[in-house]
Amino acid sequence: DQVLHIVPETFQQVQHLQHLCRNLLLDLWKPLLPEDIWAGEDVHIRIPAPLVQEAKTSLDLHMISYKVLIPDVQELVDQSMPKERSSHRQVPEGYVYTQYHPMEEIYEWMTEIQKINRELVTQHYLGRTFENRPMYYLRIRQPSDKTKKIIWMDCGIHAREWISPAFCQWFVKEILQNYESDPKIRKFLQNLDLYILPVLNIDGYIYSWEKERLWRKNRFPYLNGTCYGTDLNRNFNSSWCSVGASHDCNSEIFCGSGPESEPETRAVAQFIEGKKSDILCYLTIHSYGQYILTPYGSTTKPPSNNEELMYVAEKAAAALMGKYGTRYQVGSTSLILYNNSGSSRDWVHMIGIPFSYTFELRDKGTHGFVLPPEQIQPTCEETM
Amino acid sequence: DISDVGLKYHLELVLEDILDNDSTFNCTAEVLYHLGNKNLAPDVQFTIDRELKNTDEADNIFYNRIKSLEKELVAENIPDSHGNVPPEMEPIHLLAWAASGYVIWQNSNENTDFQLAQIKHVKQVKRSDEYLEFDYVILLHEMMSQEIIPWQMTVLWHPQHGVQVTQDTRQPKHEPE
Numbered sequence: 304d305q306v307l308h309i310v311p312e313t314f315q316q317v318q319h320l321q322h323l324c325r326n327l328l329l330d331l332w333k334p335l336l337p338e339d340i341w342a343g344e345d346v347h348i349r350i351p352a353p354l355v356q357e358a359k360t361s362l363d364l365h366m367i368s369y370k371v372l373i374p375d376v377q378e379l380v381d382q383s384m385p386k387e388r389s390s391h392r393q394v395p396e397g398y399v400y401t402q403y404h405p406m407e408e409i410y411e412w413m414t415e416i417q418k419i420n421r422e423l424v425t426q427h428y429l430g431r432t433f434e435n436r437p438m439y440y441l442r443i444r445q446p447s448d449k450t451k452k453i454i455w456m457d458c459g460i461h462a463r464e465w466i467s468p469a470f471c472q473w474f475v476k477e478i479l480q481n482y483e484s485d486p487k488i489r490k491f492l493q494n495l496d497l498y499i500l501p502v503l504n505i506d507g508y509i510y511s512w513e514k515e516r517l518w519r520k521n522r523f524p525y526l527n528g529t530c531y532g533t534d535l536n537r538n539f540n541s542s543w544c545s546v547g548a549s550h551d552c553n554s555e556i557f558c559g560s561g562p563e564s565e566p567e568t569r570a571v572a573q574f575i576e577g578k579k580s581d582i583l584c585y586l587t588i589h590s591y592g593q594y595i596l597t598p599y600g601s602t603t604k605p606p607s608n609n610e611e612l613m614y615v616a617e618k619a620a621a622a623l624m625g626k627y628g629t630r631y632q633v634g635s636t637s638l639i640l641y642n643n644s645g646s647s648r649d650w651v652h653m654i655g656i657p658f659s660y661t662f663e664l665r666d667k668g669t670h671g672f673v674l675p676p677e678q679i680q681p682t683c684e685e686t687m
Numbered sequence: 688d689i690s691d692v693g694l695k696y697h698l699e700l701v702l703e704d705i706l707d708n709d710s711t712f713n714c715t716a717e718v719l720y721h722l723g724n725k726n727l728a729p730d731v732q733f734t735i736d737r738e739l740k741n742t743d744e745a746d747n748i749f750y751n752r753i754k755s756l757e758k759e760l761v762a763e764n765i766p767d768s769h770g771n772v773p774p775e776m777e778p779i780h781l782l783a784w785a786a787s788g789y790v791i792w793q794n795s796n797e798n799t800d801f802q803l804a805q806i807k808h809v810k811q812v813k814r815s816d817e818y819l820e821f822d823y824v825i826l827l828h829e830m831m832s833q834e835i836i837p838w839q840m841t842v843l844w845h846p847q848h849g850v851q852v853t854q855d856t857r858q859p860k861h862e863p864e
Contacts, residue, residue: 673768
């Protein structure tokens with residue numbers, strides 16, 4: 304079966320198309336009914352395989368030009384069906400990546416992912432949250448003798464930004480699912496190891512599921528338990544609390560009682576410090592706003608490798624836009640967003656890791672933090 | 688920069704109507720942020736280059752549906768945690784958007800960037816006249832401070848007379864725990 308795209312130019316052509324649809328009982332995809340066909344408007348018709356030749360001949364005879372929109376409908380249908388069971392399951396069956404998942408399910412997912420991809424994936428302990436929950440990251444590594452450079456990505460540093468952990472899960476799934484079939488991914492993993500932390504602020508994430516959807520910080524108590532939470536992205540040791548952060552625990556941008564005062568911050572910082580000579584690129588995923596942000600937030604003075612940082616980020620934004628036309632703005636936080644200090648991205652760059660970016664995913668405020676699940680797939684696909 | 692008065696910005700924007708197939712139209716605007724009295728809302732003048740889509744039919748359907756409800760409409764958390772809005776609540780959502788635009792305008796300065804994050808609660812208030820009245824508590828997200836600010840607003844609406852915010856007050860934040 305094929306789907307043809309036709310734009311009838313004259314009334315006669317419209318009439319002929321209507322005729323064709325009714326006589327051959329063709330499946331009109333756009334518009335809904337033959338009577339809605341108008342000159343100058345798009346028409347999409349699905350033509351069953353045995354009638355394709357006859358339909359095309361008729362169109363040619365009437366000088367109606369057409370384009371083949373879908374050359375093989377069945378192929379498309381097959382592609383969109385869930386993959387058949389094979390002995391090499393790369394992803395947990397039934398895990399729906401286009402829905403948001405609570406933390407217990409993410410923990411289970413990590414265990415499953417490692418189990419079914421033993422050659423490529425290992426799960427590692429990073430530390431404990433304040434409420435004593437284990438923090439795990441996944442390492443995706445093609446076995447080899449050589450030490451490889453590392454790309455680190457963390458998601459969910461801010462609890463309410465649900466699209467962020469959804470993206471990390473999607474990312475892992477995409478890499479593993481397409482490892483066999485995509486030479487680009489294999490080449491990538493030949494030279495680089497991927498370290499993915501799907502949820503950094505686990506306590507906060509759980510709190511946003513159970514108590515307050517728009518919670519941002521962690522759940523560390525201050526002032527005798529009258530006030531909760533530090534903004535983990537103001538808690539790193541990069542010009543800590545100098546600008547764009549607050550010493551007041553009630554604030555959403557409370558920087559904590561000191562740099563790295565929070566267990567979650569320490570867990571990440573200690574790990575990255577230990578591996579810093581091997582880490583090539585640090586990515587931290589947030590929402591919303593549609594930005595790719597480069598250092599620094601605490602000063603407008605550009606980082607030493609600013610040209611390179613911007614070049615790579617511009618390329619990324621262009622590639623992203625190529626997918627669905629989504630526009631991302633690129634630049635340093637202090638210039639295009641606002642001043643902030645103590646961010647993980649700034650700290651990572653200050654200790655010598657050359658490439659450090661904050662991604663602010665969709666959207667621009669229409670849904671904000673409460674991005675509907677239908678947008679998970681396009682957001683993740685374009686960001687990928 | 689207009690000395691002793693404030694800072695005036697001239698803007699040229701392309702706006703998108705998300706209810707009309709993302710069709711776009713051009714807008715030019717002048718925004719004056721007042722020096723001195725920071726509690727004054729910025730002055731806004733604007734023009735758009737074409738007429739907006741006529742929504743009379745949908746307006747009347749919604750209007751009649753609400754007018755004929757036996758019990759006052761009450762709802763919470765629009766959208767819900769996952770970002771979903773039940774179809775019958777979509778007009779309530781859109782009304783809140785329009786009304787929150789007024790509240791945001793009245794409370795904006797050069798250092799604020801507000802977005803409507805969620806409708807926490809909405810309750811219809813029955814009226815004897817032709818207007819529909821809704822009492823909303825919305826959550827505004829402010830980008831610079833990252834704060835979530837609850838705000839109460841009383842909204843009047845009529846298909847021919849449009850939207851009005853008759854009362855609005857900032858609410859204190861409260862910890863559920």
